[in-house]
Amino acid sequence: MCEASAYRADPPRPAVSPKLCWLLVRSLPPAAANHQPAEAVIIDCHTHLNRYTPDLPATLAERHALLRAEMDAHGVAYALVLTSYDVTPDRPSTRDVLAALEGDGRLGVVAGVRHAQLDADLPELREMLQSRRVKALKLYPGYEPFRLTDASLRPVYHLAAEFAVPVMIHTGDTYDPGTHVRLAHPLDVDDVAVEHRDTRFVMCHVGNPWLMDAAEVLYKNPNVFGDISGFTLGEFQPRFERLMVGKLNELVAWVNDPGKLMFGTDWPISGVRSYLEFVGKLDLTEEEGDGLLWRNAARVFGLDFKMRVETADGG
Numbered sequence: 612m613c614e615a616s617a618y619r620a621d622p623p624r625p626a627v628s629p630k631l632c633w634l635l636v637r638s639l640p641p642a643a644a645n646h647q648p649a650e651a652v653i654i655d656c657h658t659h660l661n662r663y664t665p666d667l668p669a670t671l672a673e674r675h676a677l678l679r680a681e682m683d684a685h686g687v688a689y690a691l692v693l694t695s696y697d698v699t700p701d702r703p704s705t706r707d708v709l710a711a712l713e714g715d716g717r718l719g720v721v722a723g724v725r726h727a728q729l730d731a732d733l734p735e736l737r738e739m740l741q742s743r744r745v746k747a748l749k750l751y752p753g754y755e756p757f758r759l760t761d762a763s764l765r766p767v768y769h770l771a772a773e774f775a776v777p778v779m780i781h782t783g784d785t786y787d788p789g790t791h792v793r794l795a796h797p798l799d800v801d802d803v804a805v806e807h808r809d810t811r812f813v814m815c816h817v818g819n820p821w822l823m824d825a826a827e828v829l830y831k832n833p834n835v836f837g838d839i840s841g842f843t844l845g846e847f848q849p850r851f852e853r854l855m856v857g858k859l860n861e862l863v864a865w866v867n868d869p870g871k872l873m874f875g876t877d878w879p880i881s882g883v884r885s886y887l888e889f890v891g892k893l894d895l896t897e898e899e900g901d902g903l904l905w906r907n908a909a910r911v912f913g914l915d916f917k918m919r920v921e922t923a924d925g926g
């Protein structure tokens with residue numbers, strides 16, 4: 612650990628945050644008939660409406676309905692839907708997702724950047740950011756063969772800074788044997804975070820399995836945040852959950868900043884209920900729990916949840 616960490620404050624913290632428990636209790640099924648999901652302040656900053664497997668519904672409208680049902684069942688007040696680096700029959704374009712979610716105030720859209728077609732797509736990305744309907748941009752290094760520091764990406768970082776939205780970046784495991792995982796190492800985010808100090812970056816999956824590399828990038832750079840999505844396929848299995856609880860607790864303790872992490876699931880790749888149970892097992896202060904579940908996402912993505920939170924606190 613570097614010398615600088617010696618003067619970081621390390622306040623006493625309760626083993627379990629009472630408010631975090633309250634939020635989780637309110638959010639977990641079985642939901643009562645009059646369950647009010649908006650009372651539980653949880654923002655899922657990382658979901659998809661892609662049809663990853665044939666068991667998911669064939670139409671975008673059906674998958675939208677499924678995501679809304681999942682949010683209602685688990686008390687997720689708001690979610691961001693990330694589009695892909697590719698457009699196929701199973702991976703709808705950002706424009707199609709925007710059209711499908713028109714009028715749904717509980718879902719925001721993050722535009723997947725297609726590096727292979729970046730020059731052609733840039734005018735449309737600018738137009739979508741101008742409309743304020745796109746809350747962030749998403750890069751998929753590893754899935755697409757580029758380095759984050761490649762000069763071709765500079766317009767993306769400048770565009771995000773101009774419209775004050777973050778750039779989400781896939782970091783860590785790419786699952787697919789045909790992809791280059793080295794390109795998705797979290798230390799690569801440090802290079803662009805230093806070069807583009809006016810741009811906010813979100814390391815998706817906090818670099819899993821390189822969580823401590825991500826921890827250093829989070830701690831050092833004021834313009835870098837992390838989401839904890841996509842650690843597992845489906846539900847957490849007990850041994851893997853124990854492993855990841857330990858690794859994430861280590862990251863949280865090392866970073867020691869309640870403003871850095873955001874709750875995300877990667878639904879439908881990971882299950883929301885299982886993910887909330889996982890979060891309930893973390894060793895977080897009340898401030899860290901609030902930050903993780905909603906406060907940091909509201910700030911980083913510029914979402915207005917003040918009224919909803921005041922209602923929840925008063926109830």
Ligand SMILES: [Zn+2]
Nearest residue numbers: 657659841877
């Ligand atoms: Zn994802």
